[in-house]
Amino acid sequence: MEAIRNYFSSLGEIGDDPDRIVKTLWGIGVNSTNRLSAMINLTAFSGPETFWRVFNQCWSDCDDTWDLQEDLLNTFWHFYYGDSSPHDFMSPEAKEFFSKLPDRITVYRGCDRSRAHATSWTTDLEIAKSFASGHRGIRLPDPVVMTAKVWKRDVITLIQDREESEVIIHPGSLRYLREVKVLGSQFAE
Known part of the structure; x- marks a missing residue:
């Protein structure tokens, strides 16, 4: 550092x-x-x-x-807070994706069990599974896939540059947080 x-x-x-x-x-x-x-x-x-x-x-x-x-x-x-919204600075692809989302969004997070309450989620279950399985070579001691509901109005920003359908939210806006069932080494909803 x-x-x-x-x-x-x-x-x-x-x-x-x-x-x-x-x-x-x-x-x-x-x-x-x-x-x-x-x-x-x-x-x-x-x-x-x-x-x-x-x-x-x-x-x-x-x-x-x-x-x-x-x-x-x-x-x-x-x-x-200010004169502009974080949504104003999303990429055109992210804006288009965001515009098509329903008012209530199902989101997923693949992570270590101890890190479920975080800012970064995805609307794609397969992406969450890949993160739980050791995305970019990062191995997790206790992998889990979580799912929750979030209101579209609570989305801070959305990132589409890696086609991960990434939704950035405040963890306090998560509703109905639960674990996706694990079958063997596979995750299933």
């Missing part, structure tokens, strides 16, 4: 330029496991438009974000 701080210090003022922030998030010393922390720090004094553009572009390249859930939720709160 010290190397990242030194690198950021050497950059000088990044300001409110989303392109420069995104470029920095793929710079020296930044990888998928520390990208979220760097993103939160680099956007801390930016405006909502900059934060949401950077978040929507970089979120799917962040791994192992569990320890930053509280920081992430505080950051969402900081940038959520």
Whole structure:
């Protein structure tokens, strides 16, 4: 982390330029496991438009974000209110997908059992199964697939760049949270 701080210090003022922030998030010393922390720090004094553009572009390249859930939720709160909505900065594909969602959405999360109450969910059960089975080489000690209902109005943003139908929500908006039944090593609804 010290190397990242030194690198950021050497950059000088990044300001409110989303392109420069995104470029920095793929710079020296930044990888998928520390990208979220760097993103939160680099956007801390930016405006909502900059934060949401950077978040929507970089979120799917962040791994192992569990320890930053509280920081992430505080950051969402900081940038959520204002003249614009996070939905304004979703990709065209995400906006189209979002427009077709029903008012009440079924979401899924593949994760370790201890990490079910989190911000990142999907509308695709198969994607959740892949995360529970060790997505991107990350093995889980106690894998589970969870499902819940969430109101469309409670969706903070939606990410479509990896075709994961990812829905970002506040964990407090989850309703009817339950585990998807496990059959052998397979998950079934």
